Amino acid sequence: YRGGPVVYWMSREQRVNDNWALCFAQSEALEKKVPLVVLFCQTPRFLDATQQQYHFLLRGLREVKRTLEEKNISFFLLHGEPESRVPSFIHECGAGMLITDQNPLRLTREWKRGVASRITIPMLDIDAHNIVPVWIASQKLEYGAYTLRPKLHRLLPEFLDDYPPIVKHPFTATVPVKSIDWDRDPSPTPVPVNSTSSLVCEPGEAAALVVLRNFIALRMQRYDTDRNDPMLEGQSHLSPYLHFGHVSAQRVALEVQRASASPSAAAFLEELIVRRELSDNFCLYNNAYDSFDGFPAWAQQSLNVHRKDARTHLYTLEQFEAAETHDALWNAAQREMLRTGRMHGFMRMYWAKKILEWTASPEEAIAIAIHLNDTYELDGRDPNGYAGIAWSIGGVHDRAWIERPVYGKIRYMNAKGCARKFDVKAYCDKFRS
Numbered sequence: 524y525r526g527g528p529v530v531y532w533m534s535r536e537q538r539v540n541d542n543w544a545l546c547f548a549q550s551e552a553l554e555k556k557v558p559l560v561v562l563f564c565q566t567p568r569f570l571d572a573t574q575q576q577y578h579f580l581l582r583g584l585r586e587v588k589r590t591l592e593e594k595n596i597s598f599f600l601l602h603g604e605p606e607s608r609v610p611s612f613i614h615e616c617g618a619g620m621l622i623t624d625q626n627p628l629r630l631t632r633e634w635k636r637g638v639a640s641r642i643t644i645p646m647l648d649i650d651a652h653n654i655v656p657v658w659i660a661s662q663k664l665e666y667g668a669y670t671l672r673p674k675l676h677r678l679l680p681e682f683l684d685d686y687p688p689i690v691k692h693p694f695t696a697t698v699p700v701k702s703i704d705w706d707r708d709p710s711p712t713p714v715p716v717n718s719t720s721s722l723v724c725e726p727g728e729a730a731a732l733v734v735l736r737n738f739i740a741l742r743m744q745r746y747d748t749d750r751n752d753p754m755l756e757g758q759s760h761l762s763p764y765l766h767f768g769h770v771s772a773q774r775v776a777l778e779v780q781r782a783s784a785s786p787s788a789a790a791f792l793e794e795l796i797v798r799r800e801l802s803d804n805f806c807l808y809n810n811a812y813d814s815f816d817g818f819p820a821w822a823q824q825s826l827n828v829h830r831k832d833a834r835t836h837l838y839t840l841e842q843f844e845a846a847e848t849h850d851a852l853w854n855a856a857q858r859e860m861l862r863t864g865r866m867h868g869f870m871r872m873y874w875a876k877k878i879l880e881w882t883a884s885p886e887e888a889i890a891i892a893i894h895l896n897d898t899y900e901l902d903g904r905d906p907n908g909y910a911g912i913a914w915s916i917g918g919v920h921d922r923a924w925i926e927r928p929v930y931g932k933i934r935y936m937n938a939k940g941c942a943r944k945f946d947v948k949a950y951c952d953k954f955r956s
Protein backbone atom coordinates (compact mmCIF):
# COMPACT_ATOMS: atom_id res chain seq x y z
CA TYR A 524 0.00 0.00 0.00
CA ARG A 525 1.62 3.22 -1.15
CA GLY A 526 0.18 5.19 1.77
CA GLY A 527 -2.19 8.16 1.71
CA PRO A 528 -5.81 8.43 2.89
CA VAL A 529 -8.58 6.01 1.95
CA VAL A 530 -11.20 7.96 -0.03
CA TYR A 531 -14.90 7.01 -0.18
CA TRP A 532 -16.54 8.66 -3.20
CA MET A 533 -20.12 8.83 -1.84
CA SER A 534 -22.83 8.97 -4.51
CA ARG A 535 -25.87 6.75 -4.03
CA GLU A 536 -25.72 6.20 -0.29
CA GLN A 537 -25.78 9.68 1.18
CA ARG A 538 -25.57 8.69 4.86
CA VAL A 539 -23.03 7.91 7.56
CA ASN A 540 -24.75 5.10 9.49
CA ASP A 541 -25.63 1.70 8.02
CA ASN A 542 -23.50 2.30 4.92
CA TRP A 543 -21.36 -0.73 3.94
CA ALA A 544 -19.19 1.35 1.60
CA LEU A 545 -18.23 3.68 4.47
CA CYS A 546 -17.83 0.74 6.88
CA PHE A 547 -15.42 -0.93 4.49
CA ALA A 548 -13.52 2.31 3.78
CA GLN A 549 -13.04 2.88 7.52
CA SER A 550 -11.91 -0.70 8.15
CA GLU A 551 -9.30 -0.35 5.42
CA ALA A 552 -8.12 3.05 6.75
CA LEU A 553 -7.87 1.69 10.32
CA GLU A 554 -5.88 -1.34 9.17
CA LYS A 555 -3.51 0.86 7.14
CA LYS A 556 -3.38 3.52 9.90
CA VAL A 557 -4.27 6.32 7.46
CA PRO A 558 -6.90 9.10 7.40
CA LEU A 559 -10.39 8.52 5.96
CA VAL A 560 -11.82 11.09 3.54
CA VAL A 561 -15.34 11.22 2.02
CA LEU A 562 -16.13 13.15 -1.15
CA PHE A 563 -19.34 13.85 -3.04
CA CYS A 564 -19.05 15.15 -6.60
CA GLN A 565 -22.03 17.33 -7.50
CA THR A 566 -22.69 17.31 -11.23
CA PRO A 567 -24.34 20.35 -12.88
CA ARG A 568 -27.11 18.06 -14.19
CA PHE A 569 -28.27 14.59 -13.22
CA LEU A 570 -30.72 13.04 -15.69
CA ASP A 571 -33.92 15.17 -15.44
CA ALA A 572 -33.31 16.33 -11.88
CA THR A 573 -34.44 19.85 -11.04
CA GLN A 574 -33.32 22.31 -8.36
CA GLN A 575 -35.91 20.93 -5.94
CA GLN A 576 -34.32 17.47 -5.88
CA TYR A 577 -30.85 18.99 -5.62
CA HIS A 578 -32.01 20.99 -2.58
CA PHE A 579 -33.22 17.75 -0.94
CA LEU A 580 -29.87 16.11 -1.73
CA LEU A 581 -27.77 19.05 -0.52
CA ARG A 582 -29.72 19.41 2.73
CA GLY A 583 -29.01 15.71 3.35
CA LEU A 584 -25.30 16.15 2.60
CA ARG A 585 -25.07 19.03 5.06
CA GLU A 586 -26.06 16.59 7.82
CA VAL A 587 -23.61 13.99 6.47
CA LYS A 588 -20.75 16.51 6.69
CA ARG A 589 -21.60 17.45 10.29
CA THR A 590 -21.86 13.81 11.38
CA LEU A 591 -18.60 12.84 9.65
CA GLU A 592 -16.62 15.73 11.12
CA GLU A 593 -17.73 14.74 14.62
CA LYS A 594 -15.94 11.47 13.84
CA ASN A 595 -12.78 13.15 12.51
CA ILE A 596 -13.62 12.14 8.94
CA SER A 597 -13.23 14.94 6.38
CA PHE A 598 -16.01 15.62 3.88
CA PHE A 599 -15.46 17.37 0.53
CA LEU A 600 -18.19 18.61 -1.81
CA LEU A 601 -16.72 18.84 -5.32
CA HIS A 602 -18.47 20.40 -8.32
CA GLY A 603 -18.17 19.29 -11.94
CA GLU A 604 -17.99 16.10 -13.98
CA PRO A 605 -16.71 13.16 -11.88
CA GLU A 606 -14.46 11.78 -14.63
CA SER A 607 -12.18 14.80 -14.21
CA ARG A 608 -12.91 16.10 -10.70
CA VAL A 609 -12.47 12.82 -8.84
CA PRO A 610 -9.08 11.85 -10.35
CA SER A 611 -7.70 15.33 -9.71
CA PHE A 612 -8.89 15.13 -6.09
CA ILE A 613 -7.25 11.68 -5.74
CA HIS A 614 -3.93 13.09 -7.00
CA GLU A 615 -4.20 16.26 -4.85
CA CYS A 616 -4.66 14.33 -1.62
CA GLY A 617 -2.34 11.45 -2.53
CA ALA A 618 -5.06 8.91 -1.84
CA GLY A 619 -4.01 5.27 -1.63
CA MET A 620 -7.41 3.64 -2.30
CA LEU A 621 -10.82 4.67 -3.69
CA ILE A 622 -14.13 3.14 -2.52
CA THR A 623 -17.42 3.70 -4.42
CA ASP A 624 -21.04 2.62 -3.85
CA GLN A 625 -22.83 0.33 -6.34
CA ASN A 626 -25.25 1.97 -8.72
CA PRO A 627 -26.55 0.08 -11.79
CA LEU A 628 -27.52 3.20 -13.77
CA ARG A 629 -25.72 3.70 -17.09
CA LEU A 630 -24.65 7.29 -16.23
CA THR A 631 -23.05 6.46 -12.91
CA ARG A 632 -21.32 3.39 -14.37
CA GLU A 633 -19.84 5.61 -17.08
CA TRP A 634 -18.58 8.01 -14.39
CA LYS A 635 -16.77 5.15 -12.64
CA ARG A 636 -15.27 3.77 -15.83
CA GLY A 637 -13.95 7.26 -16.60
CA VAL A 638 -12.43 7.65 -13.14
CA ALA A 639 -10.95 4.13 -13.12
CA SER A 640 -9.14 4.82 -16.41
CA ARG A 641 -7.47 7.94 -14.93
CA ILE A 642 -6.19 6.63 -11.60
CA THR A 643 -3.69 3.90 -10.71
CA ILE A 644 -4.70 3.17 -7.10
CA PRO A 645 -7.08 0.31 -6.17
CA MET A 646 -10.78 1.19 -6.72
CA LEU A 647 -13.44 -1.01 -5.09
CA ASP A 648 -17.22 -0.85 -5.68
CA ILE A 649 -19.37 -1.89 -2.69
CA ASP A 650 -23.11 -2.65 -2.93
CA ALA A 651 -24.39 -0.59 0.01
CA HIS A 652 -27.91 -0.31 -1.47
CA ASN A 653 -29.14 -3.92 -1.52
CA ILE A 654 -29.34 -6.28 1.42
CA VAL A 655 -28.05 -9.14 -0.76
CA PRO A 656 -25.40 -7.60 -3.05
CA VAL A 657 -26.85 -7.46 -6.56
CA TRP A 658 -23.99 -9.52 -8.02
CA ILE A 659 -24.45 -12.29 -5.39
CA ALA A 660 -28.27 -12.43 -5.51
CA SER A 661 -28.09 -13.28 -9.19
CA GLN A 662 -25.49 -13.22 -11.97
CA LYS A 663 -28.10 -12.75 -14.70
CA LEU A 664 -31.24 -10.87 -15.72
CA GLU A 665 -34.19 -12.31 -13.75
CA TYR A 666 -37.60 -12.86 -15.38
CA GLY A 667 -39.55 -11.57 -12.45
CA ALA A 668 -40.02 -11.46 -8.68
CA TYR A 669 -40.88 -15.17 -8.75
CA THR A 670 -37.42 -16.13 -10.02
CA LEU A 671 -35.40 -13.75 -7.82
CA ARG A 672 -37.42 -14.23 -4.58
CA PRO A 673 -36.11 -17.75 -3.74
CA LYS A 674 -32.53 -16.67 -4.41
CA LEU A 675 -32.91 -13.69 -2.07
CA HIS A 676 -34.70 -15.64 0.66
CA ARG A 677 -31.95 -18.25 0.69
CA LEU A 678 -29.28 -15.57 1.21
CA LEU A 679 -31.12 -13.19 3.57
CA PRO A 680 -30.10 -15.05 6.76
CA GLU A 681 -26.47 -14.45 5.80
CA PHE A 682 -26.84 -10.78 4.75
CA LEU A 683 -29.68 -9.33 6.81
CA ASP A 684 -27.53 -8.67 9.86
CA ASP A 685 -26.56 -5.61 11.86
CA TYR A 686 -23.95 -3.00 10.91
CA PRO A 687 -20.71 -2.15 12.75
CA PRO A 688 -20.70 1.48 13.98
CA ILE A 689 -18.56 4.17 12.34
CA VAL A 690 -16.02 5.04 15.06
CA LYS A 691 -14.12 8.27 15.69
CA HIS A 692 -11.24 8.05 13.25
CA PRO A 693 -7.82 8.14 14.96
CA PHE A 694 -5.86 9.39 11.92
CA THR A 695 -6.42 12.99 10.86
CA ALA A 696 -6.39 14.06 7.23
CA THR A 697 -3.92 16.81 6.37
CA VAL A 698 -5.82 17.79 3.18
CA PRO A 699 -7.08 21.36 3.79
CA VAL A 700 -10.88 21.28 3.97
CA LYS A 701 -12.41 24.07 1.88
CA SER A 702 -15.52 25.75 3.29
CA ILE A 703 -18.69 24.79 1.44
CA ASP A 704 -21.12 27.32 -0.02
CA TRP A 705 -24.29 25.30 0.59
CA ASP A 706 -26.47 27.98 -0.95
CA ARG A 707 -24.64 27.99 -4.28
CA ASP A 708 -27.16 27.52 -7.11
CA PRO A 709 -27.51 23.73 -7.17
CA SER A 710 -28.43 23.20 -10.79
CA PRO A 711 -29.20 25.11 -13.96
CA THR A 712 -32.29 22.95 -14.41
CA PRO A 713 -34.89 25.22 -12.81
CA VAL A 714 -37.96 23.80 -11.14
CA PRO A 715 -40.58 23.65 -13.94
CA VAL A 716 -43.23 26.36 -13.57
CA ASN A 717 -46.10 23.93 -13.05
CA SER A 718 -44.31 22.09 -10.27
CA THR A 719 -45.75 23.82 -7.25
CA SER A 720 -44.68 21.27 -4.68
CA SER A 721 -42.65 22.39 -1.75
CA LEU A 722 -40.47 19.74 -0.15
CA VAL A 723 -43.14 17.47 1.30
CA CYS A 724 -40.63 15.67 3.45
CA GLU A 725 -37.68 16.71 5.58
CA PRO A 726 -34.36 15.49 4.09
CA GLY A 727 -31.57 13.64 5.91
CA GLU A 728 -30.75 10.59 7.99
CA ALA A 729 -32.43 11.71 11.20
CA ALA A 730 -35.68 12.63 9.41
CA ALA A 731 -35.67 9.29 7.53
CA LEU A 732 -35.53 7.35 10.81
CA VAL A 733 -38.44 9.38 12.18
CA VAL A 734 -40.54 8.51 9.10
CA LEU A 735 -39.52 4.84 9.40
CA ARG A 736 -40.40 4.56 13.10
CA ASN A 737 -43.66 6.46 12.60
CA PHE A 738 -44.64 4.09 9.79
CA ILE A 739 -43.80 0.98 11.85
CA ALA A 740 -45.59 2.24 14.94
CA LEU A 741 -48.71 3.70 13.39
CA ARG A 742 -49.35 2.49 9.84
CA MET A 743 -47.49 -0.70 8.94
CA GLN A 744 -50.12 -3.02 10.43
CA ARG A 745 -52.58 -1.85 7.78
CA TYR A 746 -50.07 -1.95 4.90
CA ASP A 747 -51.53 -5.02 3.16
CA THR A 748 -55.07 -3.60 3.24
CA ASP A 749 -54.36 0.12 2.74
CA ARG A 750 -51.38 0.30 0.41
CA ASN A 751 -53.39 0.34 -2.83
CA ASP A 752 -55.75 3.10 -1.78
CA PRO A 753 -54.40 6.57 -2.68
CA MET A 754 -56.91 8.12 -0.28
CA LEU A 755 -55.26 6.39 2.67
CA GLU A 756 -51.74 6.96 4.01
CA GLY A 757 -50.99 3.24 3.61
CA GLN A 758 -47.50 3.46 2.13
CA SER A 759 -44.34 4.21 4.13
CA HIS A 760 -43.23 7.33 2.19
CA LEU A 761 -39.66 6.03 2.49
CA SER A 762 -38.81 6.10 -1.24
CA PRO A 763 -37.07 9.55 -1.38
CA TYR A 764 -34.89 8.49 1.58
CA LEU A 765 -34.08 5.14 -0.01
CA HIS A 766 -33.39 6.79 -3.37
CA PHE A 767 -30.97 9.38 -1.95
CA GLY A 768 -29.59 6.82 0.48
CA HIS A 769 -30.58 8.75 3.63
CA VAL A 770 -31.69 5.41 5.07
CA SER A 771 -30.54 1.87 4.25
CA ALA A 772 -33.10 -0.74 3.17
CA GLN A 773 -31.25 -3.15 5.47
CA ARG A 774 -31.93 -0.89 8.47
CA VAL A 775 -35.60 -0.65 7.42
CA ALA A 776 -35.84 -4.44 7.14
CA LEU A 777 -34.12 -5.02 10.52
CA GLU A 778 -36.47 -2.63 12.30
CA VAL A 779 -39.57 -4.04 10.58
CA GLN A 780 -38.58 -7.62 11.45
CA ARG A 781 -37.94 -6.68 15.08
CA ALA A 782 -41.32 -4.97 15.27
CA SER A 783 -43.61 -7.52 13.68
CA ALA A 784 -44.03 -10.82 11.84
CA SER A 785 -47.56 -9.99 10.70
CA PRO A 786 -48.82 -10.60 7.13
CA SER A 787 -48.73 -6.82 6.71
CA ALA A 788 -45.06 -6.67 7.66
CA ALA A 789 -44.38 -9.55 5.27
CA ALA A 790 -46.18 -7.72 2.46
CA PHE A 791 -44.08 -4.63 3.11
CA LEU A 792 -40.81 -6.62 3.17
CA GLU A 793 -41.77 -8.25 -0.14
CA GLU A 794 -41.89 -4.79 -1.76
CA LEU A 795 -38.89 -3.41 0.09
CA ILE A 796 -36.63 -6.41 -0.53
CA VAL A 797 -37.82 -8.43 -3.53
CA ARG A 798 -39.35 -5.68 -5.70
CA ARG A 799 -36.65 -3.13 -4.97
CA GLU A 800 -33.70 -5.50 -5.42
CA LEU A 801 -35.32 -6.81 -8.62
CA SER A 802 -35.04 -3.27 -10.00
CA ASP A 803 -31.28 -3.18 -9.47
CA ASN A 804 -31.05 -6.61 -11.12
CA PHE A 805 -33.03 -5.23 -14.07
CA CYS A 806 -30.88 -2.10 -14.55
CA LEU A 807 -27.57 -3.89 -14.00
CA TYR A 808 -28.19 -6.78 -16.40
CA ASN A 809 -30.43 -5.09 -18.97
CA ASN A 810 -28.60 -2.14 -20.51
CA ALA A 811 -31.78 -1.15 -22.37
CA TYR A 812 -33.61 -0.66 -19.07
CA ASP A 813 -35.05 2.68 -20.28
CA SER A 814 -36.15 1.76 -23.78
CA PHE A 815 -38.45 -0.45 -25.90
CA ASP A 816 -35.49 -2.75 -26.62
CA GLY A 817 -35.39 -3.65 -22.92
CA PHE A 818 -38.89 -5.20 -23.03
CA PRO A 819 -39.18 -9.00 -23.13
CA ALA A 820 -39.49 -10.53 -26.63
CA TRP A 821 -43.19 -11.45 -26.15
CA ALA A 822 -44.00 -7.84 -25.28
CA GLN A 823 -42.01 -6.31 -28.16
CA GLN A 824 -43.63 -8.75 -30.58
CA SER A 825 -47.11 -8.04 -29.27
CA LEU A 826 -46.70 -4.25 -29.20
CA ASN A 827 -45.35 -4.39 -32.76
CA VAL A 828 -48.48 -6.18 -33.96
CA HIS A 829 -50.60 -3.34 -32.57
CA ARG A 830 -48.53 -0.37 -33.72
CA LYS A 831 -51.13 0.64 -36.29
CA ASP A 832 -54.16 0.34 -33.98
CA ALA A 833 -56.25 3.50 -33.78
CA ARG A 834 -55.66 5.45 -30.53
CA THR A 835 -58.84 6.85 -28.91
CA HIS A 836 -56.81 9.90 -27.81
CA LEU A 837 -53.34 11.28 -28.57
CA TYR A 838 -51.57 13.76 -26.27
CA THR A 839 -48.25 15.62 -26.47
CA LEU A 840 -45.66 15.71 -23.68
CA GLU A 841 -46.87 19.26 -22.86
CA GLN A 842 -50.51 18.13 -22.52
CA PHE A 843 -49.55 15.21 -20.25
CA GLU A 844 -47.23 17.48 -18.25
CA ALA A 845 -49.99 20.04 -17.69
CA ALA A 846 -52.53 17.32 -16.78
CA GLU A 847 -54.72 18.28 -19.76
CA THR A 848 -56.09 14.89 -20.88
CA HIS A 849 -59.78 13.97 -21.10
CA ASP A 850 -59.42 11.66 -18.10
CA ALA A 851 -60.07 13.25 -14.68
CA LEU A 852 -58.42 10.35 -12.84
CA TRP A 853 -55.22 10.51 -14.89
CA ASN A 854 -55.10 14.31 -14.52
CA ALA A 855 -55.51 13.97 -10.73
CA ALA A 856 -52.53 11.59 -10.56
CA GLN A 857 -50.41 13.98 -12.62
CA ARG A 858 -51.43 16.88 -10.38
CA GLU A 859 -50.61 14.87 -7.26
CA MET A 860 -47.09 14.55 -8.61
CA LEU A 861 -46.85 18.20 -9.70
CA ARG A 862 -48.06 19.42 -6.32
CA THR A 863 -46.41 17.01 -3.91
CA GLY A 864 -43.36 15.67 -5.78
CA ARG A 865 -44.74 12.12 -5.40
CA MET A 866 -47.52 9.93 -6.75
CA HIS A 867 -49.25 7.10 -4.92
CA GLY A 868 -47.82 3.72 -5.93
CA PHE A 869 -51.11 2.34 -7.26
CA MET A 870 -51.73 5.42 -9.39
CA ARG A 871 -48.24 5.20 -10.95
CA MET A 872 -49.28 1.99 -12.72
CA TYR A 873 -52.48 3.51 -14.09
CA TRP A 874 -50.64 6.75 -14.95
CA ALA A 875 -47.93 5.01 -17.01
CA LYS A 876 -50.30 2.59 -18.77
CA LYS A 877 -52.52 5.41 -19.99
CA ILE A 878 -49.47 7.10 -21.51
CA LEU A 879 -48.99 3.93 -23.58
CA GLU A 880 -52.70 4.08 -24.56
CA TRP A 881 -52.68 7.75 -25.56
CA THR A 882 -49.43 8.09 -27.54
CA ALA A 883 -48.61 7.06 -31.10
CA SER A 884 -45.97 4.46 -30.18
CA PRO A 885 -44.52 2.57 -27.19
CA GLU A 886 -41.18 4.36 -27.77
CA GLU A 887 -42.85 7.73 -27.33
CA ALA A 888 -44.76 6.45 -24.32
CA ILE A 889 -41.70 5.24 -22.42
CA ALA A 890 -39.78 8.43 -23.25
CA ILE A 891 -42.61 10.64 -21.96
CA ALA A 892 -43.18 8.51 -18.84
CA ILE A 893 -39.48 8.54 -17.93
CA HIS A 894 -39.13 12.26 -18.59
CA LEU A 895 -42.11 13.19 -16.40
CA ASN A 896 -41.22 10.66 -13.70
CA ASP A 897 -37.58 11.84 -13.55
CA THR A 898 -38.49 15.54 -13.63
CA TYR A 899 -41.22 15.62 -11.00
CA GLU A 900 -40.81 12.60 -8.69
CA LEU A 901 -38.61 13.26 -5.67
CA ASP A 902 -37.79 9.53 -5.75
CA GLY A 903 -37.28 9.62 -9.54
CA ARG A 904 -34.09 8.85 -11.51
CA ASP A 905 -33.98 5.49 -9.74
CA PRO A 906 -33.84 1.83 -10.89
CA ASN A 907 -37.28 1.39 -9.26
CA GLY A 908 -38.64 3.97 -11.68
CA TYR A 909 -37.15 2.43 -14.80
CA ALA A 910 -38.37 -1.01 -13.72
CA GLY A 911 -41.82 0.36 -12.76
CA ILE A 912 -42.26 2.12 -16.10
CA ALA A 913 -40.94 -0.89 -18.07
CA TRP A 914 -43.39 -3.11 -16.11
CA SER A 915 -46.30 -0.80 -16.90
CA ILE A 916 -45.59 -0.15 -20.58
CA GLY A 917 -43.47 -3.13 -21.65
CA GLY A 918 -44.51 -6.10 -19.49
CA VAL A 919 -41.10 -6.36 -17.79
CA HIS A 920 -41.34 -8.75 -14.79
CA ASP A 921 -45.00 -9.36 -15.78
CA ARG A 922 -46.72 -12.01 -17.92
CA ALA A 923 -48.81 -11.81 -21.10
CA TRP A 924 -52.50 -10.90 -20.62
CA ILE A 925 -55.57 -11.07 -22.86
CA GLU A 926 -54.72 -9.34 -26.12
CA ARG A 927 -56.44 -6.02 -26.85
CA PRO A 928 -55.98 -2.97 -29.16
CA VAL A 929 -52.85 -0.82 -28.62
CA TYR A 930 -51.73 -2.77 -25.49
CA GLY A 931 -51.41 -6.11 -27.23
CA LYS A 932 -50.78 -8.57 -24.37
CA ILE A 933 -49.54 -5.90 -21.91
CA ARG A 934 -51.63 -5.89 -18.72
CA TYR A 935 -54.52 -3.43 -19.07
CA MET A 936 -55.86 -1.10 -16.38
CA ASN A 937 -58.85 1.26 -16.46
CA ALA A 938 -60.75 3.65 -14.23
CA LYS A 939 -63.44 1.00 -13.50
CA GLY A 940 -60.72 -1.24 -12.07
CA CYS A 941 -59.55 1.66 -9.91
CA ALA A 942 -63.10 2.35 -8.72
CA ARG A 943 -63.20 -1.22 -7.36
CA LYS A 944 -60.14 -0.39 -5.23
CA PHE A 945 -60.79 3.13 -3.93
CA ASP A 946 -62.99 6.22 -4.03
CA VAL A 947 -62.02 7.64 -7.45
CA LYS A 948 -64.22 10.72 -7.07
CA ALA A 949 -62.61 11.66 -3.74
CA TYR A 950 -59.14 11.32 -5.28
CA CYS A 951 -60.13 13.47 -8.28
CA ASP A 952 -61.57 16.09 -5.93
CA LYS A 953 -58.44 16.07 -3.81
CA PHE A 954 -56.27 16.89 -6.83
CA ARG A 955 -58.68 18.85 -9.00
CA SER A 956 -57.41 21.69 -11.17
Ligand code: FAD
Pocket residue numbers: 750757758759760761762763765766794795796798799802866867868869871872875896900902903904905907908909910911912914915
Ligand atom coordinates in the same frame (compact mmCIF):
# COMPACT_ATOMS: atom_id res chain seq x y z
P1 FAD B 1 -43.96 1.49 0.02
O1 FAD B 1 -45.14 0.77 -0.53
O2 FAD B 1 -43.95 1.94 1.42
O3 FAD B 1 -42.69 0.55 -0.27
C1 FAD B 1 -41.48 0.69 0.46
C2 FAD B 1 -40.31 0.60 -0.50
O4 FAD B 1 -40.36 -0.62 -1.21
C3 FAD B 1 -40.33 1.68 -1.58
O5 FAD B 1 -39.74 2.89 -1.14
C4 FAD B 1 -39.49 1.03 -2.66
O6 FAD B 1 -38.11 1.13 -2.39
C5 FAD B 1 -39.92 -0.43 -2.55
N1 FAD B 1 -41.02 -0.65 -3.49
C6 FAD B 1 -42.35 -0.58 -3.25
N2 FAD B 1 -43.04 -0.86 -4.38
C7 FAD B 1 -42.11 -1.09 -5.35
C8 FAD B 1 -42.17 -1.41 -6.75
N3 FAD B 1 -43.34 -1.58 -7.37
N4 FAD B 1 -41.01 -1.55 -7.43
C9 FAD B 1 -39.82 -1.39 -6.80
N5 FAD B 1 -39.68 -1.10 -5.50
C10 FAD B 1 -40.82 -0.94 -4.79
N6 FAD B 1 -40.15 3.87 -7.08
C11 FAD B 1 -39.10 4.75 -6.86
O7 FAD B 1 -38.40 4.61 -5.84
N7 FAD B 1 -38.80 5.75 -7.75
C12 FAD B 1 -39.53 5.93 -8.88
O8 FAD B 1 -39.25 6.83 -9.68
C13 FAD B 1 -40.63 5.03 -9.15
N8 FAD B 1 -41.36 5.17 -10.30
C14 FAD B 1 -42.35 4.26 -10.56
C15 FAD B 1 -43.05 4.38 -11.77
C16 FAD B 1 -44.07 3.47 -12.08
C17 FAD B 1 -44.78 3.61 -13.40
C18 FAD B 1 -44.38 2.41 -11.18
C19 FAD B 1 -45.46 1.42 -11.50
C20 FAD B 1 -43.68 2.29 -9.96
C21 FAD B 1 -42.67 3.20 -9.65
N9 FAD B 1 -41.93 3.11 -8.44
C22 FAD B 1 -40.89 3.99 -8.20
C23 FAD B 1 -42.15 1.99 -7.49
C24 FAD B 1 -43.17 2.30 -6.35
O9 FAD B 1 -44.35 2.82 -6.90
C25 FAD B 1 -42.57 3.31 -5.36
O10 FAD B 1 -41.33 2.82 -4.91
C26 FAD B 1 -43.46 3.52 -4.14
O11 FAD B 1 -44.74 3.97 -4.52
C27 FAD B 1 -42.79 4.56 -3.24
O12 FAD B 1 -43.61 4.89 -2.14
P2 FAD B 1 -43.30 4.25 -0.69
O13 FAD B 1 -41.84 4.31 -0.38
O14 FAD B 1 -44.24 4.87 0.26
O15 FAD B 1 -43.68 2.74 -0.98
Ligand code: FO1
Pocket residue numbers: 533534535536563564565566567568569572576577580626627628631766767768903904905906
Ligand atom coordinates in the same frame (compact mmCIF):
# COMPACT_ATOMS: atom_id res chain seq x y z
N1 FO1 C 1 -25.05 11.52 -7.41
C1 FO1 C 1 -23.83 12.12 -7.50
O1 FO1 C 1 -22.82 11.44 -7.25
N2 FO1 C 1 -23.68 13.43 -7.85
C2 FO1 C 1 -24.75 14.24 -8.11
O2 FO1 C 1 -24.58 15.43 -8.40
C3 FO1 C 1 -26.06 13.65 -8.02
C4 FO1 C 1 -27.18 14.42 -8.27
C5 FO1 C 1 -28.45 13.79 -8.15
C6 FO1 C 1 -29.62 14.54 -8.40
C7 FO1 C 1 -30.86 13.92 -8.29
C8 FO1 C 1 -30.94 12.56 -7.95
O3 FO1 C 1 -32.16 11.94 -7.87
C9 FO1 C 1 -29.80 11.78 -7.70
C10 FO1 C 1 -28.54 12.40 -7.80
N3 FO1 C 1 -27.38 11.65 -7.59
C11 FO1 C 1 -26.15 12.27 -7.67
C12 FO1 C 1 -27.42 10.53 -6.61
C13 FO1 C 1 -27.26 9.12 -7.16
O4 FO1 C 1 -26.51 8.94 -8.26
C14 FO1 C 1 -28.68 8.56 -7.30
O5 FO1 C 1 -29.00 8.19 -5.99
C15 FO1 C 1 -28.91 7.43 -8.27
O6 FO1 C 1 -29.56 7.97 -9.36
C16 FO1 C 1 -29.77 6.37 -7.64
O7 FO1 C 1 -29.69 5.21 -8.38
